[in-house]
Amino acid sequence: MVLRFCQWLYDSGIGTQIRESIWVFPIIETTHVLGMALLVGTIAMLDLRLLGLLFKQEAVSEVASRILPLTWAGFAVMFTSGFLLFWAEAAKSYYNPAFRLKLVLLLLVGLNPLVFHFTIYRSVATWNYQVVTPLRARMAGVFSLALWTGIICAGRAIAYFQK
Amino acid sequence: MSIDNSMYNNVLSIKIMRTKAAFHRLVFATFLAAIPLIAHHSFSAEFDGTKPIQLAGVVTRIEWANPHVYFYVDVKTPSGKIENWGCETAGPGGLLRKGWKRDSLKVGDQVTVNGYRAKDGSKLADARYITLPDGHRVFGGTPGDGGPGDTEAKKPGD
DSSP states (O other): OHHHHHHHHHHSHHHHHHHHOSSHHHHHHHHHHHHHHHHHHHHHHHHHHHTTSSSTTSOHHHHHHHHHHHHHHHHHHHHHHHHHHHHHHHHHHTTOHHHHHHHHHHHHHHHHHHHHHHTGGGGHHHHTTOSSOOHHHHHHHHHHHHHHHHHHHHHHHHHHHOO | OHHHHHHHHHHHHHHHHHHHHHHHHHHHHHHHHHGGGGSSSOHHHHEEEEEEEEEEEEEEEEEOOSSOOEEEEEEEOTTSOEEEEEEEOOOHHHHHHTTOOTTSSOTTOEEEEEEEEETTOSSEEEEEEEEOTTSOEEEOSOTTSOOTTOSSSOOTTO
16 A cells, blocks of 8 residues: 555656656755755754753753744755655655664654653743753753654665665 | 962863864864765675676666666576576766766667676676667766776775
């Protein structure tokens, strides 16, 4: 069922045009790399604030509200360019172990901020100015840094398993 | 007491500055080291430079696709058996720069491929040189992959 969907995407006109293009595919790839800098670079700043390593004098909520719009912009670039690359390679990506690992890690990295926002972040007013934030907030920062690092490694590894 | 303290703080801040400068150099060096990664994957990641192979046969399938173009060749073994071999080359852009056209290779064409076998032992080869039906010999390797015949990769001592 999933394989069928992947094959259908792969065989579609747009998928085929991207795959067989001279310029479009490398341009999307490059956009994906640039978006990575924006997305992971900015979320890492917030993660480091939670760990008490960066912007120590700033309120956590202030850092979050200034940085997260950039992170979301990066996410939009990453999701769009990533989906276009998948469109062109879907039938091959389906079998790619690095791609499968990346999807699992992406799911986890999406759950992490959900848990963070609906638990410890609700009481941010009480620890907003602490250099070292509560354990659960620090754990969210560590998970985020570790998961994004894993996602980048898995994404890069896709090229080494693609046949 | 206060004088001692400020001296201590000065020494500490100099140490921190030195550590920061060293860290910045490390980050910069890491970026420089990452530049060769722009090639999709290196020759040696997938193929064995000590296992050259020559494949002569009829083209059965062509995948004109990013990030690598593949074509498949039916090769007759000495025992008379037909084996279908996959041949990996550069992507469409890399091949065009080497003088390929999209219709340079067609299903049914008789070709001779000089390449290197995949490390995993499968019927896959990196097609370094392909002799096309019109007698033209073209380079099929990915530019900058560091494999045999790659003129765009930096060699030690360059």
